Amino acid sequence: MPRYPEVIAEKGRRVLMLGNVAVARGFLEAGVQFVAAYPGTPSTEIVEALAYASKHLGGRPYVEWSVNEKVAVEAALGAAITGAKAVAVMKHVGLNVAADPFFSSAYIGVKGALVIVSADDPWMWSSQNEQDNRWYGLHAYVPVIEPLGAQSAKDAARLALEYSAKYRRPFIYRSTTRIAHTRVPVETGPLPSPDELIPIGEFERNPAKWTLVPQYARQHRLELLEFWDKVRNELDTFPLNRVEGSGSIAVIGVGIGYRYAREAAKILGLEDDITLYAVSTSVPLPSRIIDKVLSHEKILVVEEGDPVVEYQLKIAQAEIGARIEVYGKNGRQLLPRYGELGLEKVVNALAKVAGTKTPEWASGNLPKQDNSRTLELPPRPPVLCPGCPYRSLFYALKRAVNKLRLKPVYSGDIGCYSLGILPPFEVQDTIIDMGASIGAGNGIARSLSQSQDKVVIAVIGDSTFFHSGLSGLANIVYNQTPMLVLVLDNHTTAMTGHQPHPGVGLSASGEEVAMLTVEDTARGLGVEKVLVADSFDISDSQEKLVEALRYVVEKRKPAVVVAKGACMLVALQNARRARVKPPVYYVDESKCTACGICYTAFNCPAILRQENGKARIDPALCTGCGECVQVCPFNAFKPSKEPSPEWLKIMRTARPIP
Amino acid sequence: METLNIVVVGVGGQGLISLASIIASAALRKGYNAIVAETHGLSQRGGTVIVHVRLGDAEAPLIPPKTANVLLAMELIEANRYLYYLSPNGVIVVNDYIVPPPLPKIKIPARDELLENLKETSKKLILVQATEEALKLGDARVANMVLLGAALQNGLLRPFVDFESIKEAIIETWPKAADINIKALEVGSNSYSVFK
Numbered sequence A: 001m002p003r004y005p006e007v008i009a010e011k012g013r014r015v016l017m018l019g020n021v022a023v024a025r026g027f028l029e030a031g032v033q034f035v036a037a038y039p040g041t042p043s044t045e046i047v048e049a050l051a052y053a054s055k056h057l058g059g060r061p062y063v064e065w066s067v068n069e070k071v072a073v074e075a076a077l078g079a080a081i082t083g084a085k086a087v088a089v090m091k092h093v094g095l096n097v098a099a100d101p102f103f104s105s106a107y108i109g110v111k112g113a114l115v116i117v118s119a120d121d122p123w124m125w126s127s128q129n130e131q132d133n134r135w136y137g138l139h140a141y142v143p144v145i146e147p148l149g150a151q152s153a154k155d156a157a158r159l160a161l162e163y164s165a166k167y168r169r170p171f172i173y174r175s176t177t178r179i180a181h182t183r184v185p186v187e188t189g190p191l192p193s194p195d196e197l198i199p200i201g202e203f204e205r206n207p208a209k210w211t212l213v214p215q216y217a218r219q220h221r222l223e224l225l226e227f228w229d230k231v232r233n234e235l236d237t238f239p240l241n242r243v244e245g246s247g248s249i250a251v252i253g254v255g256i257g258y259r260y261a262r263e264a265a266k267i268l269g270l271e272d273d274i275t276l277y278a279v280s281t282s283v284p285l286p287s288r289i290i291d292k293v294l295s296h297e298k299i300l301v302v303e304e305g306d307p308v309v310e311y312q313l314k315i316a317q318a319e320i321g322a323r324i325e326v327y328g329k330n331g332r333q334l335l336p337r338y339g340e341l342g343l344e345k346v347v348n349a350l351a352k353v354a355g356t357k358t359p360e361w362a363s364g365n366l367p368k369q370d371n372s373r374t375l376e377l378p379p380r381p382p383v384l385c386p387g388c389p390y391r392s393l394f395y396a397l398k399r400a401v402n403k404l405r406l407k408p409v410y411s412g413d414i415g416c417y418s419l420g421i422l423p424p425f426e427v428q429d430t431i432i433d434m435g436a437s438i439g440a441g442n443g444i445a446r447s448l449s450q451s452q453d454k455v456v457i458a459v460i461g462d463s464t465f466f467h468s469g470l471s472g473l474a475n476i477v478y479n480q481t482p483m484l485v486l487v488l489d490n491h492t493t494a495m496t497g498h499q500p501h502p503g504v505g506l507s508a509s510g511e512e513v514a515m516l517t518v519e520d521t522a523r524g525l526g527v528e529k530v531l532v533a534d535s536f537d538i539s540d541s542q543e544k545l546v547e548a549l550r551y552v553v554e555k556r557k558p559a560v561v562v563a564k565g566a567c568m569l570v571a572l573q574n575a576r577r578a579r580v581k582p583p584v585y586y587v588d589e590s591k592c593t594a595c596g597i598c599y600t601a602f603n604c605p606a607i608l609r610q611e612n613g614k615a616r617i618d619p620a621l622c623t624g625c626g627e628c629v630q631v632c633p634f635n636a637f638k639p640s641k642e643p644s645p646e647w648l649k650i651m652r653t654a655r656p657i658p
Numbered sequence B: 001m002e003t004l005n006i007v008v009v010g011v012g013g014q015g016l017i018s019l020a021s022i023i024a025s026a027a028l029r030k031g032y033n034a035i036v037a038e039t040h041g042l043s044q045r046g047g048t049v050i051v052h053v054r055l056g057d058a059e060a061p062l063i064p065p066k067t068a069n070v071l072l073a074m075e076l077i078e079a080n081r082y083l084y085y086l087s088p089n090g091v092i093v094v095n096d097y098i099v100p101p102p103l104p105k106i107k108i109p110a111r112d113e114l115l116e117n118l119k120e121t122s123k124k125l126i127l128v129q130a131t132e133e134a135l136k137l138g139d140a141r142v143a144n145m146v147l148l149g150a151a152l153q154n155g156l157l158r159p160f161v162d163f164e165s166i167k168e169a170i171i172e173t174w175p176k177a178a179d180i181n182i183k184a185l186e187v188g189s190n191s192y193s194v195f196k
Helices: A019-029 A044-056 A069-081 A092-097 A099-108 A134-140 A150-167 A214-237 A257-268 A287-293 A308-320 A343-354 A389-403 A416-421 A436-447 A462-478 A518-524 A538-555 A568-577 A597-602 A627-631 A645-653 B016-029 B076-081 B111-121 B130-137 B140-153 B163-173 B175-188
Strands: A014-018 A034-037 A062-065 A085-091 A113-120 A171-176 A182-187 A242-244 A249-254 A274-279 A281-283 A298-302 A325-327 A407-411 A454-461 A484-489 A529-534 A559-564 A585-587 A607-609 A615-617 A637-639 B003-011 B034-037 B048-056 B068-073 B086-095 B124-128 B192-195
Touching: A014 A019, A014 B016, A019 A044, A019 A113, A019 A150, A019 A171, A019 A182, A034 A044, A034 A069, A044 A062, A062 A069, A069 A085, A069 A092, A069 A099, A069 A113, A085 A092, A085 A150, A092 A099, A092 A113, A099 A113, A099 A134, A099 A214, A113 A150, A134 A171, A134 A281, A134 A308, A150 A171, A150 A182, A182 B016, A214 A287, A249 A257, A249 A308, A249 A343, A257 A274, A257 A298, A257 A343, A274 A287, A281 A308, A287 A308, A298 A308, A298 A343, A308 A325, A325 A343, A389 A416, A389 A484, A389 A538, A389 A559, A389 A597, A389 A627, A407 A436, A416 A454, A436 A454, A436 A462, A436 A484, A454 A462, A454 A538, A462 A484, A462 A518, A484 A518, A484 A538, A518 A529, A518 A559, A529 A538, A538 A559, A538 A627, A568 A645, A585 A615, A597 A607, A597 A627, A627 A637, B003 B016, B003 B076, B003 B086, B016 B034, B016 B048, B016 B140, B016 B163, B048 B076, B068 B076, B068 B140, B076 B086, B076 B111, B086 B111, B086 B140, B111 B124, B124 B140, B130 B140, B130 B175, B140 B163, B140 B175, B163 B175
Parallel strands: A034 A062, A034 A085, A085 A113, A113 A171, A249 A274, A249 A298, A298 A325, A407 A454, A454 A484, A484 A559, A529 A559, B003 B068, B068 B086, B086 B124
Antiparallel strands: A014 A182, A182 B034, A242 A274, A585 A637, A607 A615, B003 B048, B034 B048, B124 B192
């Protein structure tokens, strides 16, 4: 478990904090009592930091990794119904999973407080889309608070929880990658006493309030609209909203857009020509801010994501029939409709609105990815780490498929194994959303022309399996879909930084809890053929995969293979802790025939090609997994020493260190 | 107050976020503002990584292309990839080290070509045997501090950070590994060559 001592630092200190840690600190300062989340970039460190705080404050506040975002929002809502100050944290697409309870929460409201953190990911650094979740605020009638950059991430989080408690309604806290993963100095405020972080909820029975049957839901709908009008008239006084300067051009700096706008004005020397509106409450855009902004004749809206504030302004403009120029991402599109904001983009847009000259560095079109004219640079996509159990498993999978002369469709999913999309493995033909490997795999399997060599193989990780693979699996059992579900079980949520999940047997703060195994779960859901393979043992994996694939093809029924092997990063941490030293492998050049299987078909990053075609191992990268020994037909790989039984066990069973 | 824009690049796992954080913590100790925009998540798995460090009078997290004063690069291919961030007056400090992307059958430019391109595009190029020196110290992970030592020795991060504030930041951040990191810093301060 990573350390975040700054989240519980004493008050009055100025500490360098990751935006996400600042968010966690803000919630703590506001007295958060209940936290539920599913990890997802760029949101994960918020809850890691809160779990760290909980561990060091005697289990206060309550922090859990939930199995998915829907469950997390339901849990937080349940806590908030009893009076707790609760937050649910997720990446932007997590709110799609949680949309159902989220919409209902707007209707029933809360007794304590409920903040839903949505960390959006413009330009998709680690995501499948760049949706702007402020739309959810407009859609569900839930106000949206955005910090003015990482610099105010802490205060915005504290205020969001306070405002939710004040109105007894859920609020969205919308962050983005450049807030979440930007480190800035943060002034620490006072923390409540740990006792105040314990929920002391009480459930007051009141069906008219807490049950959404039509007769009550209709009443809630009317009250929700009343709330919306009220909050629209009150949010202008939200403490982070402010107005700077008094120039004729209005620049609306929404959230992090404020930072770009402010620096852009300074760069262009336009501080006296603009009025800068810092807007933290983007949904609903407060009516008094709208009134003030529409008194200007030229307006530039700077916001990260979609033109959500711009649309609200333009609707208001149309309603009053004002003849005003509103610029942003819509209409003339002075700012691009995709990707992240950048200083050069905002400088360029502001210069155009103000009619001044753009500096040379900002005037170009979008920057090229590579401006070196003479050099062709190789791409460097993220790859499976050296020693990753998925590499040997994918290698075994390809061999099993070739042996049976199958032409599979690999229905992929979201996790480190998404990297299997790359050569040489190419075992991810579709990647859609969490759990879709099984869900969409069913549709693909049912719609493929029937021939003996076609088969669907769903490839899904253990954390994703518990997140949203269970219902898909129940569905293919129920409908008897012939397909193989391959669950890659590395005993952790690896891609987001090794959080535990229901299959690990550890809680968010590292206590031993119940462990649900993937194989028992699959059997419990009625899968008749469930095999467990050792990911690090290529022949064992190949054998199990062949057996399961034969079963699918011949019996026309679903089968599950659970391939087990620890994330190598976790295994190495465990080995260091246990003072177990893994061997380092080397190439016996007299045996190496330069066939290239190891560095092309197996493709371990620690195995390099020499000039003469022979293999070489970079000892700094070798993890000691020994997979190469199984791959080489000529026995050219040798260990520096025989791998110890302790190391072989750690590789297979290691769990994240609490 | 002025602003210093530093782009830190390399391959995921080379200690780039640590390098950026140490610089920012040191600046903070001297009373300066610092903003560090990092690459997390999927992109870290051996992929290309860029970290934006802005010291002094800066508010926005990202450094615009063509405006970086310093490019700190832990790897030669990545130094070239992000060269478009460097301002015409910018200085490059680069580790003399190539990590071939682990993709089958790709072509990698020769070291000389990579270096030549860096020389052509910068005001000054400082070449550091960072990985080599770190391995001599017994831990490849401190290569980032060797690189930083060379940058400090050339006064590239003035006035925001200096050896003293960096050492303090190291001691605070890695109390158990402070010695080897400070040693790496010192090694870096006298094992580099300057071009132009």
